[in-house]
Amino acid sequence: MKKLLKIARLYHVEMARRQVYLMAALAGACMAVVPFAVTSFGMGAFERASRDVCLTLLGFLSVGLGIGLGCSALAPDLERRTLHPLLARPMPRSTYLWGRLLGVITLLGGVLLAVGAVMILACSIALRESELPLLLGVAACWLEGALLAAIAVLVGTRFGPVVSGVTATFAWLVGGLSAAYVDAFLSRSNQFAAGMVYALQLVIPHFQMFHVKNALVHRDPLSPAYVGAMFCYGLVWLVFVSYLADWSFSRRDL
Amino acid sequence: MRWLLAMLLALSLSAAARADGTSPLGVYYHRQWAAAPWHLPGMPATMLRDSAVLCGLLVGFALWRRRSQ
Numbered sequence: 001m002k003k004l005l006k007i008a009r010l011y012h013v014e015m016a017r018r019q020v021y022l023m024a025a026l027a028g029a030c031m032a033v034v035p036f037a038v039t040s041f042g043m044g045a046f047e048r049a050s051r052d053v054c055l056t057l058l059g060f061l062s063v064g065l066g067i068g069l070g071c072s073a074l075a076p077d078l079e080r081r082t083l084h085p086l087l088a089r090p091m092p093r094s095t096y097l098w099g100r101l102l103g104v105i106t107l108l109g110g111v112l113l114a115v116g117a118v119m120i121l122a123c124s125i126a127l128r129e130s131e132l133p134l135l136l137g138v139a140a141c142w143l144e145g146a147l148l149a150a151i152a153v154l155v156g157t158r159f160g161p162v163v164s165g166v167t168a169t170f171a172w173l174v175g176g177l178s179a180a181y182v183d184a185f186l187s188r189s190n191q192f193a194a195g196m197v198y199a200l201q202l203v204i205p206h207f208q209m210f211h212v213k214n215a216l217v218h219r220d221p222l223s224p225a226y227v228g229a230m231f232c233y234g235l236v237w238l239v240f241v242s243y244l245a246d247w248s249f250s251r252r253d254l
Numbered sequence: 255m256r257w258l259l260a261m262l263l264a265l266s267l268s269a270a271a272r273a274d275g276t277s278p279l280g281v282y283y284h285r286q287w288a289a290a291p292w293h294l295p296g297m298p299a300t301m302l303r304d305s306a307v308l309c310g311l312l313v314g315f316a317l318w319r320r321r322s323q
Binding site: 209212223225226228229232240 | 291319
């Protein structure tokens with residue numbers, strides 16, 4: 001456990017050197033401006049427009065960062081061969097992998113929490129009401145991004161960063177398609193594609209479960225049972241994909 | 255890998271056999287259900303059921319992995 005935490009900490013140090021936190025600061029600055037920019041347009045329902053734009057931006061940030069961090073979690077150590085001296089020590093491969101994964105997930109959580117806090121504060125000031133419920137949107141974004149990072153790491157145990165990035169993006173696109181969309185549009189124009197989407201959705205997570213943005217924007221009541229089930233579903237998928245990555249990495253010929 | 259593929263195939267077949275259009279690993283909706291999942295009263299129970307199935311798969315996989323080592 002101590003070694004695992006050390007690997008995670010090393011990952012944070014490495015990312016600090018790569019100036020990931022600078023990117024988070026830029027995203028935070030953007031979030032601080034957006035609610036005021038939207039309200040200054042004088043749109044009728046500017047509360048909803050502000051929340052919508054902010055949560056959409058945060059969603060893109062979580063997906064992009066999750067996939068980016070997941071792709072680059074293993075690849076640099078494998079390419080520069082710095083993994084071999086690490087594994088020459090009395091440390092199992094699984095400790096290294098879980099440590100890197102923990103580093104990715106906590107880094108993503110830290111960045112999203114910081115950017116989300118700025119977003120909530122800016123929205124609360126601009127809209128003159130408490131926007132604390134948006135914290136649930138931040139948590140849902142983190143779950144989605146962490147799961148995508150784990151998928152990218154799973155693919156990254158066998159392939160390069162480009163393939164793992166494309167695969168994670170593909171999983172996100174297909175897993176996020178709603179049945180209503182597939183039935184209403186896709187199945188009418190291309191039945192083969194609709195069938196493929198349904199077949200793939202049997203074995204990949206449903207990212208639509210984490211898309212609670214519309215409920216938060218329109219202040220729809222979200223039942224505590226749904227929120228609890230969403231967290232349970234996301235975390236179980238996260239552990240499952242991480243375990244598959246551990247299994248795949250343990251069988252890789254280094 | 256053989257075992258993994260067999261498990262996925264079994265899950266897909268069990269999903270196809272279900273009359274209500276749901277599956278253990280992801281396809282939740284009856285085809286006519288609305289797009290917003292939080293509006294559906296049965297959704298938390300479905301998600302928890304899927305999580306339980308996934309946990310079962312995880313435990314089975316871990317046991318098989320330990321035995322094969």
